[in-house]
Amino acid sequence: MQKSYIIKIDCPDEKGLVYKVSRVLCENDINIIANREFVDLENRRFFFRAEIAGVLDIDNLKSELHKTLKNSANISVSKKEKKNIVLLCTKEAHVLGDILIKHYSNELNANILAVISNYNLLEPLVRKFDIPYYHISHEGLSRVEHEKKILECLREFEVDFIVLAKYMRILTPEFVSHYRNRIINIHHSFLPAFIGANPYKQAYNRGVKIIGATAHIVNDNLDEGPIIAQDIIRVDHTFGWKDMQMAGRNVEKTVLSTALGLALEEKIFINGNKTIIF
C-alpha cells in the first residue's frame, strides 16, 4: 500500500545531486509530492528534503541513496508518523499547558511520553491529562548528579525530541551530547538580545518597544544554539517588566508551538550554528 515518507539529505555540494536522488526515486517508482533544495554556497553544502509517496523499504532506499551519493552524505528516510517527545519544565504552566491542550485535542503530531520537572508544582496539571510526571528535584545535588538522574529517567523512553517547556536550568554539554540536535528550548527574548537570566527585566530596563521569543536547538553554549523560530510583540512605556512577562507568554507559546511543529515534520536541518527550515 502507498504510504508517505520524508527524505532528508545533506552533503557536500556537487553537480547533479538532484538528478542522482530523483533517479533513485524514479527507479523505485516513488512520487515526489514536494521537495526543496538549498545550497549553502559559502560552505558548499547541499540540503534536500522531499515528501514522497510509494511502496518502499526504508533500509533499501537508504542504501541505494548511499550508494549513489558520497559516503559523507547524511541521509534519513522516515515514515510520516507521530514522533515521541518528553517535556522538561520547572514552574511555569503556560507553555506546558499549551502543549498538553494541543496533545489532548489531537492537534500535536506527537506522543507525550512523560513530563520531567525539578519541582512538583505542575504535577497536578499534568496528571489531569494522564501523562506520567517525574519529579526529579535538584536540591542537594550537583548539576551533574541531577542530570544523571534525568538521563536515567529518559533512558526508559524512545525519545525523538526533548522539549524544554520553560525548563529554567542550564544543561551541561555532557547532557546535550546524549540528544544532539534533538533538544528544543524556548527562550523568552529575541535572541541574541537579552541572553541569560531575566530577559524581561533586561528588556524593561533597556526600554525596548518590541519583545520577543526564540525557539532554538540546544547546543553546548547557553542561548547560542541554532535558531528555529522567532516572533515578537509590541510593548510600550505602560508595561512594567511583569506586564512584559505576562504579555510575552502568548508569544512564547506560539513560537515554541511553531518550532515544535517544524521539528515533528522533520523540516529542520542544522547547518553549523544555523538552521535551514524547509
Added chain:
Amino acid sequence: MQKSYIIKIDCPDEKGLVYKVSRVLCENDINIIANREFVDLENRRFFFRAEIAGVLDIDNLKSELHKTLKNSANISVSKKEKKNIVLLCTKEAHVLGDILIKHYSNELNANILAVISNYNLLEPLVRKFDIPYYHISHEGLSRVEHEKKILECLREFEVDFIVLAKYMRILTPEFVSHYRNRIINIHHSFLPAFIGANPYKQAYNRGVKIIGATAHIVNDNLDEGPIIAQDIIRVDHTFGWKDMQMAGRNVEKTVLSTALGLALEEKIFINGNKTIIF
C-alpha cells in the same frame, strides 16, 4: 485603607470636562495613577478612563460625578478586582483550553463560573479543571427555545462577561439584549473579510497571503459588532485550508486572550459600531 478603582465616563463633549472630573477626584483626596481621554470630534463625544487610588465610597463618588457632569453622562466606578465570566463553546478545544490553563495558573483576571455548550464533547476537559459544565443541546429545539434554556442557565450566575470561545451558533438579538456589550466573540478571519461560515475555506479559495482573527463585541448583526482586537499570521501556497485552520488556532487564542484582558481591565468603550481602547 487605600484601594484601586477604575472610573469610566463617556458623555457629549464640552469644555472643561477633565477639569470637572479631576476637581471631584481632588476634593475627595483621590489620586489619579493613569488616565486617558479621547474626544471623538466627528460625533462630539468625550471618553475618559482613569485608574485611581484612595479611600472612597463608590456610590458617593458616582453621585458627585453625576452632579458635576450632565445627566446624560455614562459613569462607572468599580473596584479593581476579578470579574465573573461564563464561557460558551461548541466542539473545538483550543480557545477554551487556553483560557482554562490561564485560569488554572492564576493568570486570568477572572473567575470562570461555568462553561455552557451545545455538545458534551468538551465536558471531560472542563471537568478536569473542576469547573461546572452545562450541556444544553440544541437538537430538536428552535433557536429561540435553545437560547431560552441557556438564558435560564446563565441567570444562575452574576455574569460580567460572556465569552464565546468558538461557539459556532448565531445568537439572536433577543439573546444579545440581555447582555448588551458584554458578549465577546472570536471570529477566525480579519473581519470584515470572510464574514460568515468557513472563513478558512474562503481564505484558501481567495489565495490570501495573510489570515487573521478578530475579537469583537457581539451585537445584533452577525460578525458586525465593534472590533476589539485583531491579529494576523502569514500563510503561503503550501497551506491547504486545513493547514490554515490549524495555523490560525494560535492567533485565535492570542487575539481572544488580548481582547478578554482588555475587557477584564475595563479598557473598552463602545462608540457606535466601534471601540475605543485605552
Added chain:
Amino acid sequence: MQKSYIIKIDCPDEKGLVYKVSRVLCENDINIIANREFVDLENRRFFFRAEIAGVLDIDNLKSELHKTLKNSANISVSKKEKKNIVLLCTKEAHVLGDILIKHYSNELNANILAVISNYNLLEPLVRKFDIPYYHISHEGLSRVEHEKKILECLREFEVDFIVLAKYMRILTPEFVSHYRNRIINIHHSFLPAFIGANPYKQAYNRGVKIIGATAHIVNDNLDEGPIIAQDIIRVDHTFGWKDMQMAGRNVEKTVLSTALGLALEEKIFINGNKTIIF
C-alpha cells in the same frame, strides 16, 4: 563562460518530473544552485523553479526540456538580468517616488523605461530622475479610447512588467489581455476586505484595528487577481480615515516593493486565481 539562469516549469503532475528535468540539466553540465518544487494536489499540477549556472544555449535547453516533458508544459528559461518595466500612476507620489529612489540608487533589479499618467502632476518629480513621462489625459475620452492611447505608447517599449503605482483607474479586460499576468497593482487594503473605492474610509467606518495593502496580478475582475504579497499595520481609535491613509502609505510602498522584487526575480507562478511564490 558560466552564467546564471532561471528555469520555470509548470505542467500537469506525473511521476518522475523532477528526475526528467534534472537529468536534462545534468546531461548539459548545468548546476542547480537552488530549486523549489510544489505539487498542487487538488488540481494535480506541478510547479518547478530552479536557479542554475552553466554555459548554455537557451533555445536548445528549452527544446530539450520540451522533448522530455509533455507538450502541455509551460517552460521558460531566462538569463538573470534586469527586467524592463513601465509605471502607470495618477496623482500620488509615495509609491512612485519609492520606486524612483530605488532605481536611482541601483537597488531595483529593473530598468524603468517610462512613466505614464493620466495627470501631469507627477511629471516634475519623474523628470528629476531623467525618466520619460507621458501625460495621457483621460478627459473627454471613453475608457477604451484612453486605453488605446496608452497601449500605443506602451508599444514603443519592450515591457516585461507594467506596475500600477497607484494608478486609480480600472483597466478593461481588453487592455489586460495585452499584458496577461504581467500587470502588478497595489491595492490599499488587505483584500478581499474593502474592495473598490476608498478602502481607508471603509476601514475607518468599520472600526478595524488593522489596515493593510495587497499587491496582486491584474486580471479581468477589479481587485480579484492573484495575490502576490500582503502586509498590515496596526491602527487604533485615534486614527481618522486620513490618518489611516497616511499611515497606510508606508505599507503600500513596502508591499509593492516586495511583490515587484518577486516578479523581477521570476519567483511568481500563476495557479488559477492564486499565486505560488518560490
Added chain:
Amino acid sequence: MQKSYIIKIDCPDEKGLVYKVSRVLCENDINIIANREFVDLENRRFFFRAEIAGVLDIDNLKSELHKTLKNSANISVSKKEKKNIVLLCTKEAHVLGDILIKHYSNELNANILAVISNYNLLEPLVRKFDIPYYHISHEGLSRVEHEKKILECLREFEVDFIVLAKYMRILTPEFVSHYRNRIINIHHSFLPAFIGANPYKQAYNRGVKIIGATAHIVNDNLDEGPIIAQDIIRVDHTFGWKDMQMAGRNVEKTVLSTALGLALEEKIFINGNKTIIF
C-alpha cells in the same frame, strides 16, 4: 482666532496634578481635544501631554502653569506647526530619499533646511529637490575638528531636530550636548541586539529569523539612547547578509519615518534612558 497648541508637562508626581493643569486651562477658556497622562510609579514622575484649542498667549499660559505646579516642572507649550529639521547622511540613499519624497509630496510635517554629509555622493539627489547640501568631508580631520565644522554649519539654522539618515559616524558627547534629546538616529538592528558595526553581518552569522531596525534619541553612548520605535521583518536561510541588508532597508525607512512623525508631533517624552510615547 482659535488655534491648536500642544502642552507637554513632566514633573515629580503628586496628588491633584491633572486637576491643577485642567483648572488653568479651563479658566483660560481652553478646550482639551485629547490628553494622555502617565505616572512612572517607580520613579514617581508625572507625564502629561494635551492637544488644546483656544485663543491664548503662550508665555502667559506657561507662566500660569509654572505658578500652579512646582518649580521643577518641565513645561512646554507650542503651536501645532511645521518643525525645522536638518538631515545628516553618508552614502546610502534609501532613508534620505524616503524623507525627500515625503517632503516633496507635502507629507512631512517639517521643513528640511539642509542636508549635511561627509561625502558628496548624495549631492545630486538632494539638489534635485532644491535643498541645500553641505559636503563637509572628514578626511584629514580629527573627529572633534570635523564636528566643529558641522556645528558651525548647523548654527546657521534654527533647528528643531537633527535626523541621522544613515549617518555612519559616531557623534561625540560634546556634539550631542548642543542638541540634547533632539538628534534622532536609525540603527539597522533591533537594539540591543547587534550593537556597533555591521549589524546585518552579525545577524547573518547568528542565524536569526527576524531582523529589525530601531529609531532612537542619540545620547552619549553609542546605540544606547532612548528607543522611540522598532519594527522587524522576517528572514530565512536563503538570505545572505547582503540580502538582509537590502530587505532591511524597507523597515529602516518605515521605522525612522514613524519616529520622526512622533517627534514632529511632540509625542515623545524622555524618561531617563527610555521614552514615553503618547
